[in-house]
Amino acid sequence: MKFGVIIFPGSNCDHDAYHVISKHVGQPVDFIWHRDIDLRSYDAVIIPGGFSYGDYLRAGALARFSPVMNSVNEFAAEGKLVLGICNGFQILCEAGLLPGALIRNRDLHFICGHVNVRVETADTPFTHELKEGGVLSMPIAHAEGNYVCDDATLSELRRDNRIVFRYCDANGEVTEAANPNGSRDNIAGICNRERNVMGLMPHPERACEDLLGSSDGREVFRSLAGVLATAA
Amino acid sequence: MSGRSPSLRLGVLTHGAADMKAKVYVTLKPSVLDPQGKAIQHSVELLGYQGIKDIRQGKYFEIAMDGFSDEEKARAEAMRMAREVLSNPIIEDFRVEIES
Numbered sequence: 001m002k003f004g005v006i007i008f009p010g011s012n013c014d015h016d017a018y019h020v021i022s023k024h025v026g027q028p029v030d031f032i033w034h035r036d037i038d039l040r041s042y043d044a045v046i047i048p049g050g051f052s053y054g055d056y057l058r059a060g061a062l063a064r065f066s067p068v069m070n071s072v073n074e075f076a077a078e079g080k081l082v083l084g085i086c087n088g089f090q091i092l093c094e095a096g097l098l099p100g101a102l103i104r105n106r107d108l109h110f111i112c113g114h115v116n117v118r119v120e121t122a123d124t125p126f127t128h129e130l131k132e133g134g135v136l137s138m139p140i141a142h143a144e145g146n147y148v149c150d151d152a153t154l155s156e157l158r159r160d161n162r163i164v165f166r167y168c169d170a171n172g173e174v175t176e177a178a179n180p181n182g183s184r185d186n187i188a189g190i191c192n193r194e195r196n197v198m199g200l201m202p203h204p205e206r207a208c209e210d211l212l213g214s215s216d217g218r219e220v221f222r223s224l225a226g227v228l229a230t231a232a
Numbered sequence: 233m234s235g236r237s238p239s240l241r242l243g244v245l246t247h248g249a250a251d252m253k254a255k256v257y258v259t260l261k262p263s264v265l266d267p268q269g270k271a272i273q274h275s276v277e278l279l280g281y282q283g284i285k286d287i288r289q290g291k292y293f294e295i296a297m298d299g300f301s302d303e304e305k306a307r308a309e310a311m312r313m314a315r316e317v318l319s320n321p322i323i324e325d326f327r328v329e330i331e332s
Contacts, residue, residue: 057317057318058320061317061320065317099322100322101320101322101323103264103323104267104268105267106265107267108267108271146267148264148265148322148323149322150263150322182267
């Protein structure tokens with residue numbers, strides 16, 4: 001199995017993602033420059049965090065028009081795995097691969113710190129090795145992480161069990177106080193209808209080593225690798 | 233050469249085409265909360281401004297255009313740009329004005 005990490009001008013978590021795939025997942029991984037369009041050799045691509053195009057216009061809005069994104073659309077349509085982290089989540093929403101949008105945090109600040117999220121479904125390639133209802137500690141670092149969508153979209157996400165992570169307290173209770181950015185329904189991560197594209201605001205790639213305060217994020221990448229190993 | 237001269241470039245330009253300006257206003261949909269607008273409102277109220285009911289923050293773009301034979305063609309192009317790039321239809325509305 002082979003992973004790709006896409007780099008846009010302004011991406012800054014690309015090396016973290018690369019490190020985790022090579023060191024903790026132990027699989028081959030390439031950086032993919034945003035002007036490259038050939039994704040045929042990859043089984044999964046990661047759209048990492050950062051500030052692609054300086055977050056100009058809207059976070060993720062301009063990255064969507066990079067040449068590689070047409071290929072990502074086709075890649076996703078083929079059922080291959082796409083994981084968008086933070087700015088990657090914003091890009092996937094702007095590109096229409098995931099529903100809804102991420103707007104300015106409720107309290108306007110850039111927030112940087114560890115949060116707890118509850119695993120809402122293990123029925124995705126990104127979470128199947130996780131326990132539903134389990135709590136993960138992962139860092140967030142964003143100013144536009146406030147997830148919004150209309151009522152119809154929210155109903156659909158709930159009905160199809162596509163809300164993957166929700167902000168919660170240390171006991172797994174989903175409360176308003178545990179919602180760091182004002183996201184609708186405490187949503188921290190969602191997947192598409194086909195469940196092969198997931199976006200989330202927290203950074204699992206920065207939570208893979210105890211030295212960094214948490215290694216809970218490893219399970220996301222282990223799930224991914226597990227699915228690919230089974231498919232191979 | 234002034235910008236108003238007929239251009240000799242191939243293709244899109246029409247004899248007599250004038251420079252135009254598109255003004256695009258992008259605003260958050262009424263259903264979307266605007267924390268920035270709320271913060272601004274809070275500050276102006278602290279400063280003593282009276283009778284402020286609501287403040288919503290938006291974006292404004294000025295787009296210099298040329299080579300369009302009439303306003304409607306320029307408007308159509310600016311509308312397309314506003315819809316596909318300048319706004320996110322999930323959270324924003326837009327309005328286009330053409331000045332020639």
